[in-house]
Amino acid sequence: MKALTLDAENKTAFVQDVTIPERGQNDVLVQVCAVALNPVDALYVFNPLGSTGRTVGSDFAGVVVAPPDQNEELKRGQRVAGFLQGACSVNIRPGAFAEYIICPADLVWLVPDSMTFEEAASVSLCALTAAQAIFYRMGLQAPFPWEEAGEGSKHNDSKVQNSDDGNSFSFFIYGASTSVGLYAAQLVRRSAEFTGRAITLIGAASSGRFPMLQNQPYAYDALIDYRDENWPERVRELSGGGVDYAFDCISEGSTVQLVSSTLRNSRSRMAIVRSHEGGAWTAEKGLPVEPVYGAVWEGLGIEIQYQNLVVSASPAARRFAVAFYRWISEEYKLQANPTRLMPGGLDRIVADGFVLLGAGSMQDRLSERRTEPWMAPIGAVKLVYRLCSLSDTAIDAIAPIYSG
Structure with a gap:
């Protein structure tokens, strides 16, 4: 072949x-x-x-x-x-x-x-990347069941202390028009629908992408042009003092520092797509919340070595990937x-x-x-x-x- x-x-x-x-x-x-x-x-x-x-x-x-x-x-x-x-x-x-x-x-x-x-x-790769960040790492409730490591129970984000009030939450996606960002918005919407919680979804992208992002299946409540000098301040204003969750789908240069500044408080959660060890991003000041990172390859359930990282085989991450793909197969709800x-x-x-x-x-x-x-x-x-x-x-x- x-x-x-x-x-x-x-x-x-x-x-x-x-x-x-x-x-x-x-x-x-x-x-x-x-x-x-x-x-x-x-x-x-x-x-x-x-x-x-x-x-x-x-x-x-x-x-x-x-x-x-x-x-x-x-x-x-x-x-x-x-x-x-x-x-x-x-x-x-x-x-x-x-x-x-x-x-x-x-x-x-x-x-x-x-x-x-x-x-x-x-x-496959980008949707799983988004699902891992939102559900597996940050703890938002998934619209499908999956088993955690060492437990027979199904994952539910009520077991973790979230920064939102339980009935509503705000979610900010930087890089909303990226391949990962497009799936992230859909998955956050599916979680809100599944749990019946109110959501304020805010995104940062090029203004030329706004019409697409305002429509279904993304349906952003507010969009900010990432080239605006004061976009972090605008995100804080739109979310009433800061967001509960943030997902940096770029994770290069100063983006991690800037996205972290949009968080509401130290109980907020943030995920990134590139590791600090790889040198893609820098933080001149201490971050208010440690961003969570994990390679999408964890979903394969095997040891991974790349850059300066050794990612151990994770049975839990593999179970999550299997559950996510089964959900897609049985009830495809992503565009x-x-x-x-x-x-x-x-x-x-x-x-x-x-x-x-x-x-x-x-x-x-x-x-x-x-x-x-x-x-x-x-x-x-x-x-x-x-x-x-x-x-x-x-x-x-x-x-x-x-x-x-």
Whole structure:
């Protein structure tokens, strides 16, 4: 099969022929029909952690070729989506940018017929990132049950001391039009609906994104242009003295310091998407609340090593991811992010998509200017590539290998 593989020495990636991965007992083999790009995919190609030959990429959507042995939930031909870690860590696991992938069966979700493969590919990593921050780390009640580590009970945020009054709360999302921010707003809304609590949802984004963010499914109560000099003060005014929860979906430079200044008091909660150890953000003063951070990869339930971090395997984080994807499968209540279909498939991911994403920071994305229509600057859109059309012929050709 074809796969996009890392060339660590030259800090790039190229398409080559590799062996179709061998399916384990609890894995599902998927023919990949679409992939979506995330900043980490480009970051760890241009700044490699993995070794040459690793298949890169995270988000995928496709069709089941071979379900796990004795699994009654997944069937051949079903449309599924999920994410892998790609070359974003020091390990040997292959990523998602390939014609066929294997994934743990309980970490894929069923794609509804109303959703395209391209749309489905945009969901898994970013939606889980938002869900982990909001429910798993900050403790807002999830609209689905999940079991905590060492307990048989279901998670409920009444067990933690929240900063809100129990009947209403305010939530601020910085980077509201980012891929993670778009899912975060939807999940906060789903939590409020599930619990019957009143919410004031405030976002910071470019003013050009306001019309989209004011409409469903985001329905922000108030929006602030992040380029306004006094935006933290405006957030405090709109929330009546500070917000109960804040989610910094950028976490670069001074954003963490500024977002933390919008919190109501020391019992408020804040989550970030990038670690301090990675050097993406700085805090010149002490923060009123320690922001919570955790890698989305925790949802895979395996040890992760990247940058200067070693993230231990977390059974609880994996259980949360499984519960979240099951909720999506059974009762899909999230709108997929807007997508931009990029031409060329695997062959053009590095030359086009990774160039648009840059090598790490948001500022990197401003340096490249090209005239092709698909190379317009990224804004409130997910870059996706089509790898194949749904092909029964391709499924029939591969499935016998895994028939037992």
